[in-house]
Amino acid sequence: MTSSEVPSYTTGTTTEAAPHPRRRLIFAIVSMGLFMAAVDQTIVASALPAIQHELAAPVNWSGWTITIYALGQVLMMPVAGRISDQFGRKKVFLVAAVVFTAASLACGFATDVYLLVVLRAIQAIGGGAFMPSATGIVADNFGPERDRALGMFTSIFPIGGIVGPIAGGVFTAFWSWRGIFLINVPIGLVLIVLALKYLPSSEPRDNSRVDFHGVALLGVLVLTSMLGITYLGSGGTSLLSPVFLACEAAAVVAVVFFVRHTKRHPAPFIPFELMRGRGFGVMNLINLCYGAAALGFGALVPLYAEDRYHIQSLEAGTLLTARAVGTICVAALAVLALRRTGHRLPMLVGFLILAAGLVAMYAAPPGISPYLWLTISSGVSGIGMGLTVPATNNASLQLAPDKVAAIAGLRGMFRQSGAIISISVTTAVIARSSDAGLAQAYILLAFAVLMVAVLPLLLLVPDHRGSW
Known part of the structure; x- marks a missing residue:
């Protein structure tokens, strides 16, 4: 299927893309679902110490409230990519919204950390299904502009990164950590109504069994x-x-x-040809390493600020906000420039800037307050992420344009796998360390080295320029 032969927004047949006003509405609705999932990747980080204290949970087990969410997404993203092809994008998106909303309500009333972990796993099923189904919906309805529309997804996650830590800190400071889950309920109900009414249906494309x-x-x-x-x-x-x-x-x-x-x-459920070779194999490895350094430890930055510098939870949460602001500042420009720059150059510069931000967070503040230093460092790492993500999002899609949902799921799976490894190792190290803050500082340095070590792989990334 070429970029001009995209399904109609009403019938699912290969005619023309949706008209511009309809596209904006579609993009707004699917972005709302992605926003909810993005917020829940970061909102728990600010509340993690409060969850640990109220539920009397050790740090290595309370950390599962983050890792199990990533695990659920790892398993669900490729599955959702397949079943969205099999049963239709809209149906999968709606089921994701219902599951995510119901699980969020249940998480708000959890009575111990083990029940909370189970409920977070269910919540992740909904959260993990949003991205592949939303990617398919946008690809079906945006015609030749789909690459830019998909690139703009890059801005949604940083916005969630801004709202999540602040909301987590506010709820924890002025009410309860339970509010970080209950806030999803009214938003989810609105999303379900809008999706039912306005999202276009699509015909099944793949009759194979999951x-x-x-x-x-x-x-x-x-x-x-x-x-x-x-x-x-x-x-x-x-x-x-x-x-x-x-x-x-x-x-x-x-x-x-x-x-x-x-x-x-x-x-x-993961085609073998999408996991190996110079194209897919290299990009999967890059996404795994990126997920470990940027997404995994990033979720624990507030805990690092509290452990090493004894910064309060509300202030610590805003460090992720600084990172998200840095991402947003350059992500839109990176998307617009992608057809000129290709994929390798923004990844090269982005990884180096991300590594510099991680090294800065590891280093002691040079005569300024720890909070200000960590804010600047987080912002720098966010700039690196903003340069990198649009290129990594699109690099694999160009290899198989007819499998956008499956590739989006696979990309998310490898990134979240990296995050799982990162969080699991970090929380285990913290639990065994006599100085949790210093231990996390050394882990930051190790991830900076990992980002630099990835750079030679960029020579193997297929570089696309011009109109796609």
Whole structure:
């Protein structure tokens, strides 16, 4: 399917794209869903110390309220990409909105950290289904302008990054951490009504069955590796602990069976050709590393500010806001310039700036207040993210334009996998460290090194310029 042969906004057939006024309305509605999911990636970070205190949960287990959300998205994004092709984008988007809203309501009334983790996993199913279905809806209705419309998704997540930490800090300081979930309920109800009335329907495009066997294997892989790392963070647990070794051994076995299954299955939920080669294989590795450095530890920046510099929760949450502001300042320009710059140059400059921001956060403040120094450092890292994300979002899409939903899901899966690894390792280190703040500082430095180490891979990224 070429960019001009996009489905009609009324019938799902390959005629013309939706008219401009209709496109704006469609974009606004799907952006609302993405905004909700984006807010919940950062809003919990500000409230994490309060959740830990009220529910009497150790830090390595309270951190699961963040990692389980990422895990749910990892599993759901590729599945949602497939089922949105199979059953229609609008249906999947609506189900995502209902699940996300209902789970948010339940999270607001959780009585212990383990129940909260389970409910966050359910919430992540809805949150993870938003991006692939929204990507498909926009791609179906925006015609030749779809690359710029999809690039503008880059701005939605930073806006959520601005609202999330502030809202989390406000709710925690003046009411309760439970408000960070309950606020989703009225927004979700409005979204459901608007989506029912205004989102265009699309015809099914893929009649193959969903590969739940592959989903289960990937779930076992991520879950067992997370459990092992979390258990390692409990007390004086040794690397030779039978529980830790059993969990990691199960993860290795799951990797072997997952790869074998993906190669042999006629319609795997992650097509094997989208995971290897100079194009997809390199971009998947880049997204994994980016997710670890930018998304994973970024979610714990407020905790770092509180542990190392004893900054209050409301102020600590605004550090993520500073990062989001930095992203927004350059993301729109990066999107507009993408056809001229190609993909490699913005990724190169963006990764270097992101690494510089991480190094600055690691370093001691040079004669200014820690809060101001961390704010500046977070803003710098946000600028790097704003340059990088539009290019990484579109680099894989150009390799297979007819599989935008599946590729969007795969991209999100690798980024969230990196975030899971990052958060799991960081919280385990914190739990075992006598100086949590200093331990997190060294982790920041390690992630800066990781971003620099990724740079040679950019030479293998297919570079697209001009009109797509």
